[in-house]
Amino acid sequence: MVIDKDKAKRYSRHFALKEIGVSGQKKLLSSKVLVIGAGGLGSPVIMYLAAAGVGTIGIADGDTVDVSNLQRQIIHNEQSVGVPKTVSAKRTAESIAPDVNVVIHEGLVTAENIMDIISQYDFIVDCTDRFETKFLINDACVLAKKPYSHAGVVRFGGQAMTYVPGKGPCLRCLMGDVPKDAPTCREAGVLGAAVGVIGSVQALEAVKYITGAGDLLCGRVLTFEGLEMKVRVHNMPYSDPDCPVCGIKPRITDLSVSKDEYMISCSNL
Amino acid sequence: MVIINGVKTDAAGKTVDEYLDGTDYSRTRIAVEINGVIVPKSQYSKAVLADGDEVEIVGFVGGG
Numbered sequence: 001m002v003i004d005k006d007k008a009k010r011y012s013r014h015f016a017l018k019e020i021g022v023s024g025q026k027k028l029l030s031s032k033v034l035v036i037g038a039g040g041l042g043s044p045v046i047m048y049l050a051a052a053g054v055g056t057i058g059i060a061d062g063d064t065v066d067v068s069n070l071q072r073q074i075i076h077n078e079q080s081v082g083v084p085k086t087v088s089a090k091r092t093a094e095s096i097a098p099d100v101n102v103v104i105h106e107g108l109v110t111a112e113n114i115m116d117i118i119s120q121y122d123f124i125v126d127c128t129d130r131f132e133t134k135f136l137i138n139d140a141c142v143l144a145k146k147p148y149s150h151a152g153v154v155r156f157g158g159q160a161m162t163y164v165p166g167k168g169p170c171l172r173c174l175m176g177d178v179p180k181d182a183p184t185c186r187e188a189g190v191l192g193a194a195v196g197v198i199g200s201v202q203a204l205e206a207v208k209y210i211t212g213a214g215d216l217l218c219g220r221v222l223t224f225e226g227l228e229m230k231v232r233v234h235n236m237p238y239s240d241p242d243c244p245v246c247g248i249k250p251r252i253t254d255l256s257v258s259k260d261e262y263m264i265s266c267s268n269l
Numbered sequence: 270m271v272i273i274n275g276v277k278t279d280a281a282g283k284t285v286d287e288y289l290d291g292t293d294y295s296r297t298r299i300a301v302e303i304n305g306v307i308v309p310k311s312q313y314s315k316a317v318l319a320d321g322d323e324v325e326i327v328g329f330v331g332g333g
Contacts, residue, residue, distance in 0.1 A: 037333055039333060040332070040333055041333040042333075126333075127333055128333055129331070129332050129333040130331050130332075130333075131298075131331040134331060151333065152329055152330040152331045152332055152333055153330060153332050153333055154330040154331070154332040155330075157330075158330050158332070158333075159327060159328075159329055159330065169307070173307060174300035174307065174327065174329075175298070175299075175300055175329060176309070176310050177297075179295070179297035179298045179329075179331070180297070181295065181297055181298075182295075182297075182298055182330070182331040183330075183331075183332075184331070184332055185332035185333070188332065190332055195333070221300070221327045223327060223328070232274060232275065234274070234302075234325040234326075234327050235305070235325065236300065236302050236307070236325060236327070237305060238305060238306060238307065240307045240309070242309065
């Protein structure tokens, strides 16, 4: 990997960071990150990763841009309405960083296709908007031994944590089963800037994982509540030995075992 | 006193269930940890908070 004159200028502010520097930039340029969901969380994640010089960004989404998305999904714009979110997101990412290789995975991730998709990447970012898919991504990443960033947002706040195989709890260690009563952003509302805070945390975690800088939110959960402006990092260092997917005797050894748990009920769409 | 999310709380002697009854947390969307160890949801009615315990409760949301 050669840093040419253009790249040296483009990433000069990274070079000034001793935790990243030229060697960290080379790692970013040769890294492959998959972003699942190009909506509220995915917007800042994809834009920051493209700007940071991540070499390959995979974008998985099955939705098209709706005018009601534009209040928070800042990667899309007025001209994107009706366009697949993957296509619109790719367009913006390439306008920020012309050298970025954006790979589109059109359609919903499912128990059938997710293992193949994630196998192509170094780090996964869960930017989806419902628990069923968040648990699918968790279980797939645990089974495939892939590190990933989890996050969720509604209203004015949310949470983020990072899973690294063998280094801390997974989402199921902490939450158990898929909750079926969770409000969506459509039902509960969501503020764009609040999604931006959590999405930025996810992008930061991806950059830190790739470059090895700092301490990840691994064994820790960051919660952010923007209305009262409360931020807390909860230490949750240990995996659950009885965890159904990463425990000692896991029930979920293959996604086909649990595929019904990832099904989204029609009332929740 | 029990330290819950960094705040001293008068909850010693209560079970996790009894403490949660007085809060807005939804039991299906939280993680509870006492002194660094995750409490399985099946144990919420049995796990008793003791004086000096450090408890972390995270409420998860699913949007994005």
